[in-house]
Amino acid sequence: MTGETPKAPVDLFVIGGGVNGVGVARDAVGRGLSVTLAEMHDLASATSSASTKLYHGGLRYLEYYEFRLVREALIEREVLLKAMPHISWPMRFVLPHHKGLRPWWLLRLGLFLYDHLGGRKILPATRSLDLARDVAGTPLKSEYRRAFEYSDCWVQDARLVSLMARDASERGATIMTRTRVTGAEQVSAEDGNTLWKISLEDETGPRAPVFARALVNAGGPWVADLLKGTLGIETKEKVRLVRGSHIVTKKLYDHDRCYFFQGTDGRIIFAIPYEQDFTLIGTTDQDHHSSSEHVECTPEEADYLCRFASDYFRQPVTRDDIVWTYSGVRPLYDDGASSATAATRDYVLSLREDGAPLLSVFGGKITTHRKLAEAVFHKLSHHFPQAGADWTAGSTLPGGDFPVTDAARLPEKLKADYPFLDFAMALRLFRTYGSECWTLLGDARALADLGRDFGGGLTEREVCWLVEKEFARSAEDIVFRRTKLGLRMSPEEIAALDDWLQNAG
Template identity: 60%
Template sequence: MADVDILVIGGGINGCGIARDAVGRGYSVLLAEMGDLASGTSSASTKLIHGGLRYLEHYEFRLVREALTEREILWAMAPHIIWPLRFVLPHHAGLRPAWLLRLGLFLYDHLGGRKRLPSTRTLDLRVDAAGRPLKTGYGKGFEYSDCWVQDARLVALNAVDAATRGAAILTRTRVTAAVRAGEHWAVTLADAETGAVRTVTARLVVNAAGPWIDEVLRSVAGMPEARHVRLVQGSHIVVPKLYDHDRAYIFQNADGRIVFAIPYERAFTLIGTTDRDYSGNPADVRITGEETSYLAKAASDYFATPVTADDVVWTYSGIRPLYDDGASKAQEATRDYVLKLAGEKGEPPMLNVFGGKITTYRRLAESALEQIGQAIGTRGAPWTKGATLPGGDLPAGGLDAYQARIAAAHPGIDPTLIERLVRTYGTRTETILADATTTSDLGGDFGAGLTEAEVRYLVREEWARSADDILWRRTKLGLHLPKEAAAEIDAFIAGLRGNGEKRRNDACADPAYN
């Protein structure tokens, strides 16, 4: 008998989504991630839950329809980290005609069964507030709906829910070998922190390693000819905020691509993304000077105040592991997901996950479970639609009402801090605040309202092991804190470990945890 039914390689959105869905159906599950959760592609997105307006031009109607349908499903699942965002599309007279934009937005409004999000409207940018930051000459625009998401938190919440339901989630655990041994896989796991090596058996392996999927097939599973993914680099820049209203922009470029400018972390504007083929180790990806110039110019073509490289306060880059469909340009390669089940009759199967978007991760997981059921036997039924993620079970009245209730219950705690906590942890804010009556009751403040109580929570409940995990993935407080704060946080986390503080991985030391 195998230790687990399913062993998932990769702690990004697809791996964590599959693990959550599978364990909720009754499979025993172990997930191994070589680094931190969402430390690759899943924390390097444009932070959007969206249908992908530009994919209509490539006739990817199935993908767009599925993504549009998922927007409101995901919003209901995690309303504390996903919320509606209105996008302004200025009409550029030299590019796509206005009638074509309006037709595309008509399809966008009706293709996915939109219910709660407001529909498209036409703007007169000469009088609307959205026109004020723009250069003169942009008279007509369109405003439509999509959603914003804290991407890395979405990954962490799927992992938390999976672990709560019985899955073993092992971060900083590298899969060094996966060998078919009779009816089972023998999978070797190496703990990056302790150096401990052990072998776990599984009936099925899910390869959700993202940009490393072919590397897993070649180096771990012994398939030297594996060449399935096209690695495409996408980079973003962050600058001090360029305007005061709360809407985002979507800009057309002469090369046929689009660039977003999005309100970010109150004080900033996020601009992205690029599309360029990438070769090399995905862990080494960095924005290039050419990409920075491209994004700055794209924004400067529309904004009255030019954006320059000197304005950039932070950048990030990620690798999209797109299924190689032979498209001639990186921006034309399909964003749809592809699932491939490998294994001859009588052999334990491996399910390889290619491509995908954050927006469609839940549907990808359902599709994966269909194939898993066919391979090793079906258990349970689809259940994730309508099931909230941790912290998303807000009472009647929604986020604002809940925030007001928490503020009233803790009048001695800074209301700005409560607002950030609620919009990061939802109803789990009460676990962090516990019986605190003043802000000082939460322990030392590392800056920007990051307290010892919050760090303890993230170490205990969300697999945080370093300042980097906390400042750039569980939150984006790294934008608000001085660099020296990271050393203080790392020292505090080391002290927690030295004092025997419980951590998520500690509960999963036994490979037969399930």
């Protein structure tokens, strides 16, 4: 511990701009604490933009007796749906019965628990399907005759993070992207208290250090590296890195429901309608050995997902159907499970209080990010007796200030108010910006009023909005995180956008 006079310490410094770190920052600043967050890349640039885009109870976690986690996640589905009805919406999942795998009665029991553990109020209940009569059976092989249909929710994962960061910033938090924490040490303040002195570096070089009363390590896949390397702290706690890969294919079927497929290897995958014209298939579970190891969907994983889906679909899914792949590393708490599939998805919060407090976040998932943020504060609350009460359960994210029941009609209203939009563009804009579409479009009366067309329906006005309000800096930030318009843009168009952003800056 060194002695020096720190300048204007903040209450809380958060390392990591993924869903957990940004969720912690938003929760804390809303309680009246002063908060600074640093992310070494873009917001949601790692795990939080590489999910299966669902918040769900985790039906298969029931097999591992994770009842508390499932119950918390089931309750959270509707809390989150009310908070962000523009970037999330209910979806129905079709679970075909596969003879030789889990028996019909066991599936029914699991879904009965799924329907009742979480106090469901908005989402419809499970029902059984005759696949010979229901349109959900049309793309499937004839051997699949029965299925269950249940509810979960879709979420635009990276948009969730950028909107939470924006909300935190507007409440007073300092959000620093592309800023790396290079070190942290404890120092003595003049009043005798101990503070963290956090050293920082951005693209231009070292920045002035930040002093904080408490430090939260929400580094995701880098949580252990930060502890041992950057902070120089020895710990027995370990993170298990599990790679989840996905493929995006051309649209494989015409209805709007998802599929939950069981595999003979004990794994499950989803097939989900994606961005109106595509199908998302995933995910894999592969141990990943280093946080510094490049993360990508390997050819073997792509083939695995194609074979898995082809066991169910009449028309085989092949490499030729794939238009994009992505992969992320889930930083699970290492509970000693024998396989990546069996490793716990629950989160663990580790608090050290020898001097200024340090709390490290292991694990977690998008569905429970809000509850995790509350739990982080509750562990630190005795250090901040002045802080306010829990508040996020009833708070909407920017653009989400309308009832869930209005989500179906508002894209039509947007199109009526701006007739130059076709319905596909109106729907995309609404599912990106919600009620803020009217502010974004303003007095535009023609597409030309929105400025340069970068391709894929992306306009200059939208780009400026994302730069000014949502921390976007590069084309990748915009077309593969805050939107998925990269699926509709050529490499040349994306490069031209990057050039424009650099010149505009």
